[in-house]
Amino acid sequence: xxxxxxxxxxxxxxxxxxxxxxxxxxxxxxxxxxxxxxxxxxxxxxxxxxxxxxxxxxxxxxxxxxxxxxxxxxxxxxxxxxxxxxxxxxxxxxxxxxxxxxxxxxxxxxxxxxxxxxxxxxxxxxxxxxxxxxxxxxxxxxxxxxxxxxxxxxxxxxxxxxxxxxxxxxxxxxxxxxxxxxxxxxxxxxxxxxxxxxxxxxxxxxxxxxxxxxxxxxxxxxxxxxxxxxx
Amino acid sequence: xxxxxxxxxxxxxxxxxxxxxxxxxxxxxxxxxxxxxxxxxxxxxxxxxxxxxxxxxxxxxxxxxxxxxxxxxxxxxxxxxxxxxxxxxxxxxxxxxxxxxxxxxxxxxxxxxxxxxxxxxxxxxxxxxxxxxxxxxxxxxxxxxxxxxxxxxxxxxxxxxxxxxxxxxxxxxxxxxxxxxxxxxxxxxxxxxxxxxxxxxxxxxxxxxxxxxxxxxxxxx
Numbered sequence: 001x002x003x004x005x006x007x008x009x010x011x012x013x014x015x016x017x018x019x020x021x022x023x024x025x026x027x028x029x030x031x032x033x034x035x036x037x038x039x040x041x042x043x044x045x046x047x048x049x050x051x052x053x054x055x056x057x058x059x060x061x062x063x064x065x066x067x068x069x070x071x072x073x074x075x076x077x078x079x080x081x082x083x084x085x086x087x088x089x090x091x092x093x094x095x096x097x098x099x100x101x102x103x104x105x106x107x108x109x110x111x112x113x114x115x116x117x118x119x120x121x122x123x124x125x126x127x128x129x130x131x132x133x134x135x136x137x138x139x140x141x142x143x144x145x146x147x148x149x150x151x152x153x154x155x156x157x158x159x160x161x162x163x164x165x166x167x168x169x170x171x172x173x174x175x176x177x178x179x180x181x182x183x184x185x186x187x188x189x190x191x192x193x194x195x196x197x198x199x200x201x202x203x204x205x206x207x208x209x210x211x212x213x214x215x216x217x218x219x220x221x222x223x224x225x226x227x228x229x230x231x
Numbered sequence: 232x233x234x235x236x237x238x239x240x241x242x243x244x245x246x247x248x249x250x251x252x253x254x255x256x257x258x259x260x261x262x263x264x265x266x267x268x269x270x271x272x273x274x275x276x277x278x279x280x281x282x283x284x285x286x287x288x289x290x291x292x293x294x295x296x297x298x299x300x301x302x303x304x305x306x307x308x309x310x311x312x313x314x315x316x317x318x319x320x321x322x323x324x325x326x327x328x329x330x331x332x333x334x335x336x337x338x339x340x341x342x343x344x345x346x347x348x349x350x351x352x353x354x355x356x357x358x359x360x361x362x363x364x365x366x367x368x369x370x371x372x373x374x375x376x377x378x379x380x381x382x383x384x385x386x387x388x389x390x391x392x393x394x395x396x397x398x399x400x401x402x403x404x405x406x407x408x409x410x411x412x413x414x415x416x417x418x419x420x421x422x423x424x425x426x427x428x429x430x431x432x433x434x435x436x437x438x439x440x441x442x443x444x445x446x447x448x449x450x451x452x
Contacts, residue, residue: 026318028429030311045318083433085426088309145288145303168303213306 020050021074024081027060032086035059044084058082064089094215096120100180100208104132105166116178118211123169125178136171138212138219143170146209167209180204272328275393276362277321278335280343280369284312286428291378310429312373315436320368323440327447330364341365347390354399364402365394373432375413386410387435391443393450405446409438 025034027044034041037057041048044060053076060068065086074080102116104125114127123136145168166179181204285304292299317334324332335341340359345351347369357365368391375385387409393402411434414427 024322026315026433028310028315028433030314045314047322083430085429086309143290143303145305146285 019053019076021053021076022047022049022079023051023056023072023074024048024079025058025060026081026083028083028085029062029065032060032062032065032084035061060084060086062086094211098208098211100204101183102178102180102208105177116180116208118208118215120215123212134176136169136176138215139223140171141169141216141219142172144168144209144213144216146205167205167212169212180208272331273364274362275324275330275332275364275366276335276339276341276360277324277332277366277368278339278341278343278346279313279317279320280347280367281313281316282369282371283373285373286432287372287374289374289376291376291380293379305428307373307428307432308425310425310432312432315433316368316370319436319440320443323444324366324447326444332366333362335360335365343367343369346394347392349401352394352399357394357396357399360396362396365396367392367394373435375428375431383413384410385413385431385435387432387439389439391446403450405443405450407439407442407446409435409442411435411438 023036024047025044032044034044034046035058036048036051038059051074053074056072056074058068058070058072065088068084068086070082072080072082097117097119100116100118101113102125103111103113104116104127105111112127112129112132114125114132117124117126120138122138124134126133146166166177169176169178283304285306288303288305290301290303292301321332321334324330335343338359339361342356345356346365346367369389371388371390373385373387375383377383387407389407390404391407392404394400395402411431413431
């Protein structure tokens with residue numbers, strides 16, 4: 001019995017001498033390089049094992065993002081998990097004002113086409129016939145989302161509704177649905193649905209959505225953290 | 232009669248242990264020889280299908296005589312959702328040693344969209360996969376519900392299906408859904424680098440993978 005215990009002790013002893021744990025590192029964006037105590041250990045997401053128990057200096061880097069540095073504690077026999085949200089460096093400001101040919105959907109199921117102008121402060125729309133005009137201060141926007149849905153017309157180039165995406169914008173008591181398209185100068189003067197191509201609509205709407213989204217997110221940031229935004 | 236041999240207690244101690252080691256080795260070697268070779272472990276190729284990279288946001292607005300639901304798609308800016316799901320699932324599956332798991336490559340020629348759809352799936356679609364089984368991880372939805380009456384929450388819904396490569400037969404299928412409480416401030420969802428939203432999605436993926444591990448463990452090979 002004593003011999004068995006001694007044998008087990010002989011086997012277990014070396015393992016007991018080392019205090020190791022595991023470190024799991026994840027980030028929101030891909031291709032983030034991970035440095036542990038100054039040494040490159042790979043790209044996130046990754047699992048490092050064995051890692052000596054104790055404090056370690058973790059650095060995460062990616063071009064276009066602020067370096068993330070922190071101290072992590074690894075405990076013996078345990079897995080320390082880190083999920084890091086990388087902060088993007090300020091991107092080049094968009095060129096404003098930006099103008100888009102846009103289709104504005106009405107709640108009654110009809111639509112009109114016109115010019116949508118985006119500035120840092122507001123979104124302005126004016127239909128070609130001048131009957132439909134609206135002004136939306138970006139600070140009033142409550143919600144901004146994109147949707148895939150049926151077009152208001154059932155014939156023409158946008159017959160396949162699943163291929164078409166729209167931008168939806170909500171302000172107190174009202175919502176707007178619109179998408180942007182590439183105007184073909186040869187078709188000027190013809191009905192709006194004839195001047196739209198499926199591919200151009202998706203690309204232009206995405207471009208418009210991303211611009212408004214960015215301006216809106218910046219305005220939210222300023223309202224929530226006025227001092228940080230000023231810096 | 233010769234003089235008795237004098238041996239020290241240390242000699243007896245070492246001799247006894249050497250004998251014990253010999254006995255243990257003689258038992259261990261045949262046992263190791265009987266262990267199945269690594270190649271007999273079924274190989275599973277894992278294919279991922281993410282139906283959308285956007286978060287489905289359901290805004291539940293209470294009215295006196297009716298409830299109004301609005302569904303919106305919110306982009307999760309910069310989040311490598313596919314990479315996050317793939318990494319967490321593969322880490323989880325690696326703990327199940329009954330199989331050898333790997334992510335599908337171009338050489339396997341597996342179409343995740345068609346494989347996730349039972350009506351479109353055929354045995355021929357698996358014919359190029361270099362494995363014994365194909366596991367289809369179909370993430371149906373990442374969602375959040377913001378409600379004036381109930382607690383706000385986020386959820387994930389996925390289907391996991393194990394297919395036999397040779398016959399194309401479905402061996403088992405599990406629906407996995409998880410939810411977590413969530414602070415439903417819509418503005419926070421879209422500002423501050425979407426920190427709260429991304430942390431919520433990460434928690435959901437981790438929680439769903441705990442359930443996935445249990446479901447796979449209880450499934451037959």
